[in-house]
Amino acid sequence: MNPSPYRRLFPATALSLFPLVCTTPLAHADESAQPDTALKAVTVTATRREASLQKVPVAVSVVDGEQLERENRNNISSIVQEVPTLNYRPAASAKDSSLFVRGVGTISTSPGVxxxxxTVIDGVVYGRPGQATLDLLDVERIEVLRGPQGTLFGRNASAGVLNVVSRDISDETHGYAEYSHYGKGNENRTRFGIGGKLTDTLKGSISTLWGDYDGNVTNDYNHHRVNGYNTKGVRGKLQFTPNDxxxxxxxxxxxxxxNxxxxxxxxSASTAYFANNFPGxxxxxxxxVDNDFKTYAEDTHKGLSAQVDWSLGAYTLTSITAWRGWDNHQYQxxxxxxxxxxxxxxxxGRVNYDQYSQEVRLASPTGQLxxxxxxxxxxxxxSKEAYSRQLVDLGTTNNAHGQFSATNDSYALFGESTLNLTDTWRLIAGARATHDEVEYDHWRTSSSPTTLRSMxxxxxxxxDTSDNGYSGRFGVQHDFSEDLTGYVTYSRGYKGPAYNVYFQMYSADTQALDPExxxxxxxxxxxxxxxKRLTANLALFRTDYDNYQANFYDLVAGSPVTRLINAGxxxxxxxxxxxxxQATPQLKLSGAVAYTHARIVDFQCPAAAAAGxxxxGKPLPFAPDWKTYARADYxxxxxxxxxxxxxxxxNWQSEVQYSLDQNVNTRQGAYGIWNASVALADYNRGWRVALVGKNLGNRSYAPMLATSSNxxxxxxxxxxxxxFGVQLRKDF
Structure with a gap:
């Protein structure tokens, strides 16, 4: 008999809640804590202006950048273990990756959705999810804004926002060098950075990274290690302040x-033929794996941005002008x-993507009515994309080649206001009007006049299509005391029209999807x-999505493919x-718990669907009911x-389904991962040495499961x- 799900849940939940339970007696004990036991104040920009995390009427999780570096978490996909409401769909190629907040995300390879x-990095919205897979440099913090954020953040924010804020440039010259080596795949990472004041009005910084990893998968065909990476990058920042x-x-x-x-x-094998011929x-x-075709993906990320902050009396005018480019080549x-x-x-396949954005906003002074x-x-x-496929079936070779492009244009006016009725009561009202335009071109040539397996x-x-959308946020906030604030909000989310533009596109995909x-x-x-030794933030939520844009499985001559549809x-x-x-000056306990009941309410089955x-009533993909995270620093x-x-x-999570069609073979059971580290540091001399242990319970798991023909x-x-790994850092 399988154990009760509540029994499986109890250990992880109990661990996450333990810090709260053990603090209860302190309410009658030490009410005069020393200043060095107070938690460090956390500032966020969730409302497009700096404010205390404990005062903004938004559900926000904050991950410290320095902590990420120490834990060998180098990109956005790696923070999902620390933020229970966040999930990530990995893929062999970055263009097929997706992020999910509160169980909602978009799974699609199409550039037309x-x-x-x-994902917002230093105020710049990234148009495609694959752009967010790059390694991050000089991160101050990552803010995960949960739920629709379309009023202030606009594009791609119908489920949430990852707001990445980089470190500011110090006035004093400061540099660092860092080297890490990790076993089980020979992973090496090197970082170097320096910054400071160049003149009385100019500051600058530059940071670099190099990383390589052999991988943890063996290709039996040539005995090479795969599932690794080789990466390098540079980031420069200049800040000019001619006057106050x-x-x-x-x-x-x-x-x-x-990679x-x-x-x-x-x-597991889908066919006896595959099972009999697979060597492992x-x-x-x-x-x-057993691959005779070299499988890898190459990504190039590049970008420029200019932010101007101009004080007009007590008002601040901000302009952010940006260009970003992304090139992706894949071989599978x-x-x-x-x-x-x-x-x-x-x-x-290849992807060449360019985006241009311009944002101008005006912020009024704080402390006013x-x-x-x-x-x-x-x-x-x-996006300009090309894709080629070679199919050898029963000795006959067939080839197909496709080229397709998609253009996305968006224009929006937005605003959000707070009316301070009294010192403790506030009304919140915001709205955004958006006009979206999407157009695509697609052609495919095939050597076969009939449908073949996977071709x-x-x-x-x-x-082409266009639409107008409206989003907004309304609510009330009340300070019950200096240390307790509450809010109730309603948000309207909007995601624009879309096309399912991909290599296998055919007549059923030409109809534009309605906005979500x-x-x-x-x-x-x-x-x-x-x-100020304890902070505890609670959010209760419910979001209903209509015309949900989702991928559903179809078959091409018996081979599974996906179709982007309005799923209902x-x-x-x-x-x-x-x-x-902050239990003592030396001991800090922290964590998070999320219960997310993400379910299909009314599925609109597409015509001639291959799957049931x-x-x-079934769960959405990448949406475990329970996720927890607990941490101790001493x-x-x-x-x-x-x-x-x-x-x-x-970190622990309950069972998760990875496919919308509820395939029994794409379920990952509950699992937990335990990590730990020990370090010796001399901060007066600016050095630190650490030993890091990852997955100490040696738990194998799948962040993604998918079915194929074989x-x-x-x-x-x-x-x-x-x-295990070793980290060395020297500051100067």
């Missing part, structure tokens, strides 16, 4: 990398079998206690708790000026098994 979760009223910030970055992630690591042992922790062995001349499926932020936003993005015949089409809309309700409490209506509701407790459509100051630092964290494939994560 917006993601549901916006004007600040100009210029940022430029360039990064390129290659050797296979298109899938077989967990298939299991849910298999880390072997889709059949998963080597050395069989009568059976092969090999793909190559009426406070507001208002502005205009313009966006233009264009459709020649086809060409084009189209949402209605979100949220109740929040933010509290501080024990002389879905609902996500639940509760989230974030907490931090009886999925009402420092031991020594008499010789050294510090010993101990840290441990544990097998059920899983993505193998970096921490699929226990490994």
């Amino acid at each position: 917006e993601p549901s979760v916006a 009223d004007l600040k100009v910030t210029l940022i430029g970055d360039y990064a390129d990398g290659t 050797t992630a296979p298109s899938g690591v077989a967990e 042992r298939l299991s849910d922790h298999n880390r072997r 062995d889709q059949d998963g079998l080597a050395g069989l001349p009568d059976d092969a499926l090999h793909d190559t 009426l406070e507001y932020v208002t502005g205009v936003y313009l966006f233009h993005g264009q 459709r015949p020649s086809y060409a089409s084009s189209g 809309t949402s209605n979100a309700y949220e109740i929040g409490l933010k509290s501080t206690a024990f002389n 209506s879905v609902r996500t509701e639940g509760a989230e708790l974030d907490y931090a407790f 459509c009886d999925i009402n 420092s031991i100051p020594l008499s010789n000026g050294l510090d010993v630092e101990l840290a441990a964290d544990y 097998a059920v494939n899983r993505t193998v994560p970096r921490d699929d098994e226990r490994y």
Whole structure:
């Protein structure tokens, strides 16, 4: 008999809630905490102006940039273990990745659709999710804004926002050098940075990174290690302040990398033919592939931005002008079998993407009866893509090649205001009007006039559409005391029209998808206690989505493909708790718990669907009901000026389904991951040495499962098994 889900849930939930339970007696004990036991104040820009995390009427999770670096978490995909409401869909190619907040995200390879979760780095919205896979440099913090944020952040924010804020440039010259080495794949990472004042009015900084990793999967065909990467990047920042009223910030970055992630690591066979010819042992922790076609992806990220902050008396006018480019090339062995001349499926593809954006906003002074932020936003993005497929079936070779493009234009006016009725009561009102235009061109040539396995015949089409959308936020906020504030808000979300533009596109995909809309309700409490030693933030939410844009499985001559459709209506509701407790000057406990009930309410089955459509009431993909995260940090100051630092964290999640059609083979059971580290530091002399242990319980798991013609494939994560590393850092 399987154990009760409540029994499986209890250990992880109890661990996450333990810090809150153990603090209860302190309410009658130490009410006069020393100043050095207070938690460090956290500032966020969730409302497009700097404010205390404990005062903004938005559900926000904050991840510290320095902590990410120390934990070998180098990009946005790696923070999902620390933020329970956030999930990530990995892929062999970055263009197929997706982010999910509160169980909602967009799974699609199409350039003609917006993601549901916006990624914003230093005020610049990234138009495609693959752009957000680059390694991050000089991160001050990452803010995860949960729920629709379309009023102030605009594009791609119907489910949430990841707002990345980089470190400011110090007035004093400061530099650092950092080297890390990790086992189980020979991973090496090097970072270097320096910055400071150049003249009385000019500051500058530059930072670089190099990283390489052999990987944790073996290709039996040539005995090479795969599932690794090689990456390098540079980021420069200049800040010009000619007077007290004007600040100009210029940022430029360039990064390129290659990953050797296979298109899938077989967990089980779909056919006897595959099972009989695969050389490795298939299991849910298999880390072997058999690829005779070199599988890898190359990504190049580049961008320039200029932000001007101009003080007009008590008002601030901000302008952000930006260009970003992204190039992606992928090569994939889709059949998963080597050395069989009568059976092969090999793909190559490329993406060239450019976006231009302009935002201008005006912020009123704070502390007035009426406070507001208002502005205009313009966006233009264009993708040019090509894809080729070679199919060898029963000794016959067929080839197909496709070229397609998509252009996305968006124009918006927005504003949000806060009316301070009294010292403790505030009304919140905001609105955004958006005009979206989408157009595409597509053609495909095939050597076969009929449909083959994984290959459709020649086809060409084009189209364009436009729509107007309205989003907004309304609510009330009340300060019950200096340390307790609560809010109730209603948000209207909007995501623009879309086209399913991809290599296998055919007549069923030419109809534009209707815009996706949402209605979100949220109740929040933010509290501080024990002389600022404890913070606990609670949010209860419910969001209903209509015309939900989602991928659903179809078949091409027996091979699964996905179709982007208006899937009907879905609902996500639940509760989230974030907490931090400075128990002593040396001990800090923190964590988060999220219960997310994300379900399909009314699925609209597409015509001639290949898979079953009886999925009402079933979970949305990448939406576990429960996720928890608990962390402890303990420092031991020594008499010789050294510090010993101990840290441990544990994250756990319940079962998760990775496919909308509820395939029994794409479910990942509940699992937990335990990490820990010990460090010796001398901050007076500016050095730190750390030993890091990842996945100490040696738990193999799948962050992604998918079906193919031959097998059920899983993505193998970096921490699929226990490994250790050493970090060295010197500040100067």
